[in-house]
Amino acid sequence: MKNPIANLDDFAALDPFFEIIVQGLEGFVEPGHFFDLMAEDVVTEYVITVPGYPARVDGRQALAELYRPYGNAIHLDRCFDLSVYHDPNRGVAVLEYASEGHTVDGNRPYANRFISVITVRDREIAHWRDYLNPVAVFNALGWPDD
Numbered sequence: 072m073k074n075p076i077a078n079l080d081d082f083a084a085l086d087p088f089f090e091i092i093v094q095g096l097e098g099f100v101e102p103g104h105f106f107d108l109m110a111e112d113v114v115t116e117y118v119i120t121v122p123g124y125p126a127r128v129d130g131r132q133a134l135a136e137l138y139r140p141y142g143n144a145i146h147l148d149r150c151f152d153l154s155v156y157h158d159p160n161r162g163v164a165v166l167e168y169a170s171e172g173h174t175v176d177g178n179r180p181y182a183n184r185f186i187s188v189i190t191v192r193d194r195e196i197a198h199w200r201d202y203l204n205p206v207a208v209f210n211a212l213g214w215p216d217d
Contacts (some may be wrong), residue, residue, distance in 0.1 A: 076106045076135045088170060090098050091150035094185070096168040099157060101194045106135055107186030111194040119197045119202045122215055144212060145181050147172035152184075181211035 075168045082089070089105035109131040116127050128134050148171050156165040166187045173180055183204050190198035211214070 073107065073111060074132065076104075077146050078139075079104065079106075081139050081142070084133075084146040084172075084175075085138060087147040087150040087172075091153055091168050094167065094205075095153055095155045095168070096164060096191075096196075099159075099164055099191055104161065106131060108196050109134065109196050110192065113196055115127065115199045115201070117201050119205065121205045121208050126182060134195070143175060145174055147181075164189045164191065177188075179211050181207065183207040 081127065084128070085105075085204070092103070092105055093108070096108060112129070113131050113134065114127065114129055115134050115169050117124055120128075125137065150168055150170045151167040153169075154167040157163070167180075167185070169184045171180070171182045184207075186202040188200040188202075189196055192205055
């Protein structure tokens with residue numbers, strides 16, 4: 072039995088992301104909320120990301136806490152353009168998708184594209200490698216100071 076993730080309402084700004092991931096992994100993992108898809112010891116790596124964001128997160132609870140404040144900065148309006156590639160022999164799924172939303176402070180547009188390489192073990196996500204366009208994040212939230 073997994074430890075529950077508290078206050079799932081805190082993650083409402085990410086609902087379109089959660090929904091597209093669940094859709095992309097349908098039949099490959101046990102059904103449930105995004106965090107239910109994760110093994111307790113899931114390893115998440117952000118290969119292409121933004122400064123100040125961790126390159127690696129260990130564990131399902133730590134991932135939830137990383138995502139919990141997301142809605143303070145960006146609200147996703149939709150995720151779309153999903154392409155799914157499964158290799159059931161290796162337990163790997165590659166998801167390509169896009170997101171659109173807006174910043175909470177200033178209501179500036181946000182749009183990004185992602186590639187997520189997901190390894191499944193025992194019908195749970197055991198490892199996640201994520202790639203995104205950091206320029207899209209900077210364009211929405213502002214560029215870091217030199």
